[in-house]
Amino acid sequence: MDALMLSRLQFAVATFFHFIFVPLTLGLSILIAIMETVYVRTGDEDYRRMARFWGRLFIINFAIGVLTGITLEFQFGTNWSRYSRYVGDIFGSLLAIEATLAFFLESTFLAVWIFGWNRLSPRLHNLSIWLVALASNLSALWILIANSWMQHPVGYTIRGGRAELSDFLAIVTQPFAIQQFFHTVSGAYILAGFFVMGISAYHLLRRQHIAFFTKSFRMALIFALIFSLAEIVQGHIHGGEVAKIQPTKLAAMESHWESQTGAPMWLFLIPDEKNERNLVEWGRIPGALSMLAYHSSQALVKGLKDFPKDERPPVTLTFVAFRTMVGLGFLFALLTVVGWFKRNKLLESPGFLKVMLYAIPLPYIALQAGWIVTEVGRQPWIVYGLMKTTDAVSPIAASQVGVSLGAFILVYSLLGAAAFYLMIRYARLGPQPLPAAAGEEV
């Protein structure tokens, strides 16, 4: 394998791993902040213990998320130096802004939250976790603005052999960035909600810490319900943006080969990339693709065959990932709606609780699938329409990348195993009794 292929693999490994841990922190920080706020407002000790219990799980994820995030920033320089040189004027500044606005805030105030339980007034302590939640989501906003620029470059001019900034506001306010931000964080909030519900279900099934985990479950349920429903509407709008600005991605998402007006959707379909057709098409919904993409059942949807072969993304992977994400998205809405009707009789619904326990991995799969659609669907471009991935790689030896890729796989596997072990351990252990520390305000 050459340095290009190895670098792509390495980027995939580093990004996937990073994004196993980050989404939970985006949503869980908010849930913990709400829990502590309820405690501060009502004095209900359960909510304080909730903040602490979920806080431990949060910290594990946060630490890995932050540390593996450094890799991502550095990799643009180490492995994608031609890309960095070509678009650094824009892309680099967005990353630097993310660090300055968000990373300092979240890292500093998380430490305040962890070590400050007895040093700060309850209100100020609560404020510190709100700042962590704000900063985590702010960091998501900036990195997604940067990614959106790769999906849909705006506000630049080509000068001196590189892309230079010409309109900063156009970049940070472009609709695609806003859509992608809401789509990603909603997904992250769903994931956090399912995480809390799943672990709560585990304890409720065992009839332990019932009040504690009923409160946790219900709070997470409302959170996940809101965002599961919102995500369906928002995902539709986001899809419309993709149709408008990335027609090849849309065609790959649907494995849509021939341009046609009134394009249908197929309930079941197997792509046959080699022969530029679908092997199986079943369950035709007339005009549905045109309708969903362009709000008119007669609209023209361009097919993959209308694009040069070397400008098409891998179809099967994009298609399968898209279907997985959408299917799971609907399932999340269904499960949370069912949950809403069972919210007052959780203990009498062991079947539902069991489903929710085993549903924990599903949002993780949905989110990773979503990123496959976003990134694989953008290929062969690294910046859509502007720079191809093959032109972006560093002039480095393949052996160097091979060694670092091997090291990434090894280190990340060990880390992942340790983190998984710890999370299961903490989750099973349940809330711990509060130690009666000196000067404790109760």
Added chain:
Amino acid sequence: MLGTIWFILWGVLWAVYFMLDGYDLGLGALMPFLAKNDTERRLIYRTMGPHWDGNEVWLITAGGVTFAAFPTAYAVMFSGLYSALMLILFALILRGISFAFRDAVDHPRWKSIWDWCLILGSFLPALLFGVAFANLFQGIPIGAGGIFQGGLLTLINPYGLAGGLLFLLLFTVHGSLWLAVKTEGDLQQRGAAMARRLWPWLLIMAVLFLLSTQRLTFLYDNYLAQPVLFLIPAVAVAALIMIRVFLGKAQWWKAWFASAATIVATTLFGVVGLYPDLLKSSLDPAYSLNIYNASSSPLTLKIMLVVALTFVPLVIAYQVWVHWLFKDKVREQDLGHEEAY
């Protein structure tokens, strides 16, 4: 003008990073020599606990600013120093995780694994940052079109190794002093004794480095052109001597600040000598990347300047507040406490 401002900011960011993360890298590397039992190891972790992550963000910001303000230099520097940077990355990841994971399971083997992650993960970056920066000061083999012509072992040369040792000594003295500041009793005494023992070596290494800089690099050219700049190495040397003076008087905080000043002045000494180059080519000065041929567009630099001048002071303000919030010495009774990772 904008390029010069950003060059200074770039140097200052790296200097602040070394000043802050320097103490926790140095202390982490020295842990086996300073702690005798598990309680003492936990105390050492605890002195860095609330700060290491905030310190490390300065690295992300310094890297991000290199990317934003000088994308061409960032591209060549990071791809050219590939293996060294990857080593630093893995080291930083493992040591960072050890803070969060170490005390999560009460088992000697588990703890000892993470302790070694902290020790090696602190030692390696301390050494490698020095090697990398000394090589930047000296110049690296960059060819036409900014292609790095060196190999894996290019960075391993006498001046690079001298830089590595210098940084290692700077950071370990800095870390020992942090321990003296943050603890009491035995640990404090051991921290102070370690700083006293390392200090003469630091002095020798600093002198050697200044001399070999004269022999092996062009850094002094800027100083000879603008003699007032000699104030910077003078501050570094004066601060270095003040470390020893304050150590003798058992004034730990003052000694720590003197050490902080030494690190900042040493970093700036090299950076100012480099100006206007960010990456000096050792093959031909024409291939060097400098503020004229490697910087971002004026618009980007202006926007980033507004962002930096607005938010960096804010960051400094709340990080100073956090250091004040956790200003107390770490005691054994803090460990049984619920405030921990």
